[in-house]
Amino acid sequence: MPRVVIRTPVGQILSVRQRSEPVDDRPSGDFDGHQLLMHRNAQERGAVLTEWVLDGLAHHEQVIVADDAGETHGVLADHGVDVDAALTSGRLLLASPEACVEDHRVLVDRALDAAHRRVRLAFRIEFQERLLSDREGDEFEASLDESVGSRPFSVLCQCGLEGDRPFDAPIRRHHGRMYSRHLSADPGPDLTVLRGEVDLSNAASCTAAVSAAAGSCTGGRFRIDLSGLEFLGVAGCRSILDGTAEFRRNGGSVSLLSPTSLSQIVLGHVDLPASVTIEPASW
Amino acid sequence: MTHGSYVHDQLLYDTDEELVAAVAPYVAAGSEAGETVVVSTTAPVAELLHRALGHDDQVVHLRTEDAYAHPPRTLTTFMQMVRDHVRAGTTGFRIVGQIDWDVSPERQREWLRHESLVNRALGEFAIPIHGLCLYDLRSVPLDVIAAAARAHPHHVDLCGRRANPTYAPPEVFLPSVATPVELPADPAVTLRLREPSDMASFRSALTAASAESRLGPADVDAFVVAVFEIVTNALLHGEPPVDIRLAVTDGRISCSVTDVGSGFDDPLAGHLPPPEDATGASYGLWLARQLCDHVTSGQTDDGFCVRLDLLAG
Numbered sequence: 001m002p003r004v005v006i007r008t009p010v011g012q013i014l015s016v017r018q019r020s021e022p023v024d025d026r027p028s029g030d031f032d033g034h035q036l037l038m039h040r041n042a043q044e045r046g047a048v049l050t051e052w053v054l055d056g057l058a059h060h061e062q063v064i065v066a067d068d069a070g071e072t073h074g075v076l077a078d079h080g081v082d083v084d085a086a087l088t089s090g091r092l093l094l095a096s097p098e099a100c101v102e103d104h105r106v107l108v109d110r111a112l113d114a115a116h117r118r119v120r121l122a123f124r125i126e127f128q129e130r131l132l133s134d135r136e137g138d139e140f141e142a143s144l145d146e147s148v149g150s151r152p153f154s155v156l157c158q159c160g161l162e163g164d165r166p167f168d169a170p171i172r173r174h175h176g177r178m179y180s181r182h183l184s185a186d187p188g189p190d191l192t193v194l195r196g197e198v199d200l201s202n203a204a205s206c207t208a209a210v211s212a213a214a215g216s217c218t219g220g221r222f223r224i225d226l227s228g229l230e231f232l233g234v235a236g237c238r239s240i241l242d243g244t245a246e247f248r249r250n251g252g253s254v255s256l257l258s259p260t261s262l263s264q265i266v267l268g269h270v271d272l273p274a275s276v277t278i279e280p281a282s283w
Numbered sequence: 284m285t286h287g288s289y290v291h292d293q294l295l296y297d298t299d300e301e302l303v304a305a306v307a308p309y310v311a312a313g314s315e316a317g318e319t320v321v322v323s324t325t326a327p328v329a330e331l332l333h334r335a336l337g338h339d340d341q342v343v344h345l346r347t348e349d350a351y352a353h354p355p356r357t358l359t360t361f362m363q364m365v366r367d368h369v370r371a372g373t374t375g376f377r378i379v380g381q382i383d384w385d386v387s388p389e390r391q392r393e394w395l396r397h398e399s400l401v402n403r404a405l406g407e408f409a410i411p412i413h414g415l416c417l418y419d420l421r422s423v424p425l426d427v428i429a430a431a432a433r434a435h436p437h438h439v440d441l442c443g444r445r446a447n448p449t450y451a452p453p454e455v456f457l458p459s460v461a462t463p464v465e466l467p468a469d470p471a472v473t474l475r476l477r478e479p480s481d482m483a484s485f486r487s488a489l490t491a492a493s494a495e496s497r498l499g500p501a502d503v504d505a506f507v508v509a510v511f512e513i514v515t516n517a518l519l520h521g522e523p524p525v526d527i528r529l530a531v532t533d534g535r536i537s538c539s540v541t542d543v544g545s546g547f548d549d550p551l552a553g554h555l556p557p558p559e560d561a562t563g564a565s566y567g568l569w570l571a572r573q574l575c576d577h578v579t580s581g582q583t584d585d586g587f588c589v590r591l592d593l594l595a596g
Contacts, residue, residue, distance in 0.1 A: 040480055181483070182483050197483055197486070199479070199482050199483070199486075199511060199515065200479040200482065200515045200518060200519060201478075201479035201480045201482055201483065231483075231486060231507075231511075233508065233511050233512060233515060233567075234512055234515070234566050234567055234570060235515055261501065261504060262504045262507070262508065265504060265505055265508045265574070266508060266570070269570050269573060270566075271556070
């Protein structure tokens with residue numbers, strides 16, 4: 001199945017996606033695949049979750065939200081979603097986190113049997129932390145990967161950045177693919193794409209994303225496309241170096257592709273190790 | 284008296300003949316010894332030296348306006364030049380330098396700091412390095428000559444070369460030529476940041492306000508990067524809240540970043556390139572000095588403040 005991924009940070013998605021009427025029944029591009037949303041607070045999560053639900057409803061998908069104590073109803077209603085109508089129509093399903101982790105495939109296949117052409121699931125990492133061991137968490141995320149690859153199915157995992165919640169494991173389980181208010185990381189087999197802005201506020205999650213992506217790199221050269229990175233400070237530059245440190249220690253090299261003029265300001269001043277090269281945009 | 288392997292002399296002269304008599308043998312000695320020799324002077328001085336010495340492939344000539352355009356960047360460039368030549372196998376390095384002192388008092392202080400910092404910057408190489416700085420008594424202001432004298436471990440004049448008893452090492456010299464920090468007047472933007480997540484929204488405000496100046500897009504980008512490194516330092520190493528004041532005039536953009544922490548008291552902070560594995564505040568401050576025309580810092584009534592200025596043109 002071809003995978004279409006988030007192309008812009010969340011804020012930009014929200015600013016350009018204003019559809020209120022169903023457009024067609026094709027799968028949505030922006031929310032396809034197995035995504036990890038890193039959110040700073042409940043408000044940010046609620047806004048994206050609402051966008052995600054509306055997008056699924058607009059595309060006639062079965063929308064499943066793992067829900068704890070009816071919390072989702074209020075979140076969606078606060079953002080203007082007619083939750084009762086969606087629930088009554090059967091296109092929105094609030095499922096218990098336990099049912100999701102026990103076997104999400106039952107829920108997905110049941111929806112597909114009920115003639116839904118596609119299914120999407122929203123799941124919070126904190127449920128996973130509460131219900132599953134580390135090993136089980138790995139297995140659960142791997143099973144979601146498998147389902148996304150074998151069914152008309154997509155997943156939006158959500159990880160809060162509040163407090164000291166560790167986020168290395170969620171990012172690793174998503175192979176470095178993540179997006180947040182100001183940064184998205186999109187690892188591919190040959191190229192990892194960073195978009196948005198990297199500064200002190202998100203340098204740690206950038207390090208985790210780059211590290212996970214570099215860990216999956218099978219060749220000797222790890223390539224990062226920086227053309228969509230609108231801001232790169234010293235903290236961001238350090239995060240890339242830190243995220244690739246182990247890969248480089250093992251003999252790998254890193255290519256930073258097409259940095260913007262603003263990113264080049266920092267890259268040009270930081271004393272990059274010999275294992276890291278910059279490849280300007282070629283026309 | 285030397286600092287590390289760097290021998291740093293101030294040449295005082297008031298005739299062309301005195302200049303040539305001191306510099307020509309200095310350059311020739313370096314060339315004959317197989318050292319790398321770099322001569323950075325104004326065109327008239329270059330012409331005088333060329334007439335005296337003839338052409339020498341071993342001598343690299345640079346123009347003052349190129350080599351001495353921006354004090355922090357000049358220091359970085361000299362260090363890189365020496366590093367490159369050391370890697371290429373040079374056994375010695377000799378620099379003749381002539382700064383253009385016909386600049387603003389602000390810039391004069393920057394160059395005085397450069398004259399002091401070069402003792403430390405070039406004092407850490409394994410090869411012997413000699414520097415001879417040209418001070419023309421006919422044109423360089425006397426107060427500059429007097430201040431710069433304290434940054435040179437040796438003086439050279441008609442009477443010969445001698446150790447300078449008033450020499451002050453950088454950690455002593457720099458505070459003596461520090462520029463007091465002042466908050467920018469009539470700020471177009473004032474903001475208070477409490478945590479790193481506030482930074483992105485500030486960035487767009489800063490970029491928009493900076494674009495109102497006569498600075499080109501590349502300069503605006505550089506200023507934004509510099510300000511953000513200082514804000515990052517304030518949030519990471521200082522104490523929030525962090526207050527920002529940004530003032531834009533036609534030819535200058537100024538930004539102060541103030542936090543309520545105690546700041547830093549190392550007079551050399553951010554003046555020298557940080558080591559390769561540096562992760563602390565020194566990297567951001569050093570980068571800001573590279574990108575801006577003036578960086579001042581110190582305690583104010585509101586807390587510790589770093590002010591950045593970038594001039595158009």
